Amino acid sequence: MTTTDPRPGSTGGADEPGQLHGGPDDDYSPEQLAAMDRTELDRLGARLDGVEILHVEPVAPIGSALDKKNTRLVTLWFALAGLLSLAFVVVFLGSGWFLPSWEWRIESGTWQSLYTPLLGATMGGALIAVGVALVLYVKKLLPHETAVQDKHDGSHFDRVTTGATLMGGLDNSGLPRRKLLVGVLGVMSLAFGAMLVSLLGGFIKNPNKGNPLGTTPWAEGVRLLRDDGTPIRPGDQQPGSLATVFPAVEGGDRAYDAAVMLIRLRPEQIESLVPAAGREDFGVGDYVAYSKVCTHAGCPVSLYEQETSRILCPCHQSQFDVTQGARPVFGPATRSLPQLPISVDEEGYFVARGDFPEPIGPSFWNIGRLN
Incomplete structure (x- = not known):
């Protein structure tokens, strides 16, 4: 007598060779996989894909005092990146328009300018702040585990279970429950994108008129x-x-x-x-x-x-x-x-x-x- 067991990790009714026999895709039909929740898919994928957890390092429980402290630290760095990105946009587009040019002549007669150093400082600071925030987020907020896994064969089963694993990782990170961090991260992303897009404003701010490559300030009668x-x-x-x-x-x-x-x-x-x-x-x-x-x-x-x-x-x-x-x-x-x-x-x-x-x-x- 043939028995069937649709539970995760079973042969799914494939005790005998046939249509459902020969591997995960044969053991579990698309309908069976669609009926499982994300937790079952995550466990099933880990078991059948040969995932072996070697080490798990605990992190602070979500909502604890340490977790709140770490969240504020990460949020602060993302906020700093957003502020520096906005500062870059203001300096880049506002210099010579509603902001001073930050130029002066020194004793030797040459000109000094803070415009380029300010652009470098704000963009460089924004990139550094994003890097620091990401490192802190991974180290202090994400669960840490060391695991090994067999090579995937790219089957439908792998695609479904991998998606469930990724979504499970998002839940484990606690990011959906950290509303302030998510909000600051969204604002920072907009400001960071504006900083990159504002570089195109140079075509509007400093358009090439006439023949800039073929002419110079020299003209008849100029001393x-x-x-x-x-x-x-x-x-x-x-x-x-x-x-x-x-x-x-x-x-x-x-x-x-x-x-x-x-x-x-x-x-x-x-x-x-x-x-x-x-x-x-x-x-x-x-x-x-x-x-x-x-x-x-x-x-x-x-x-x-x-x-x-x-x-x-x-x-x-x-x-x-x-x-x-x-x-x-x-x-x-x-x-x-x-x-x-x-x-x-x-x-x-x-x-x-x-x-x-x-x-x-x-x-x-x-x-x-x-x-």
Whole structure:
């Protein structure tokens, strides 16, 4: 006589070979599995999937004083992450609009800004706070157990029992009963998401207008200023020297593509000077001006060897011959440094005759040829 026993862990009526014989999916029909509650499915899956509990470390009972203390600690870190995320959004979108720009000029004439450090501090703090909160949640609120399990075969039985196990784990974590933590976690998630999405606001806040990669603040009649804001005229430099100058326009000394090297050549350099074609009148007497942005990777070209007439990039060792139109003679750069056309105004100060005739630095990799 064949007996059937539909209880969890039994053969489910599969004492003899047949339609319900040959494994969990054969032992239990979808209807039988659907009729079981989550606890039965969890136990059944653990038994038949070969789960062996090696160690169980107890945690504080839900509602106890220790559990409440741990919950408040985790909630605090999630709340901190939310506040820092909101602070990032405010700083990122509000700077220069309803918040100050946090910029000031120091004695050397350069500008200092708190904008970027504030963005880094708020986003970095939010990420750290989320990480700390997750670690504390796992260590102090989740049940700890060490178990081993046989490899799953991906059957319908495995899918059903695994889902029950996951939901059982959620219940065991006590998260559904920690209303304050769930609320703070939801608000933090919204703030954290807003922080990430706000980065797209940069396209609205700082839209590319005109031709930003092909133009600079230099224009006809714009004076050349030293880093201390004073204009410069012929005779202010010694032969063989280099001075870094900026355009006399608002924000000109902060534009990444506006820095220019004003070089006064020595007499022997003038004798060997071979200007680039079409740029014979770009200089003034023994003065020439070239962009300070390397055409290889955009690094600042700041070294000048007057004995060899070479301008050097300290980052990747590109070298440019100032007597040959700043043509690259060594290193990875393949394009000459753009030359700024200059002249002298009525008061005797250096001014630009216009913008650079070509884009600055590596903005366009396919323009220009080795001169």
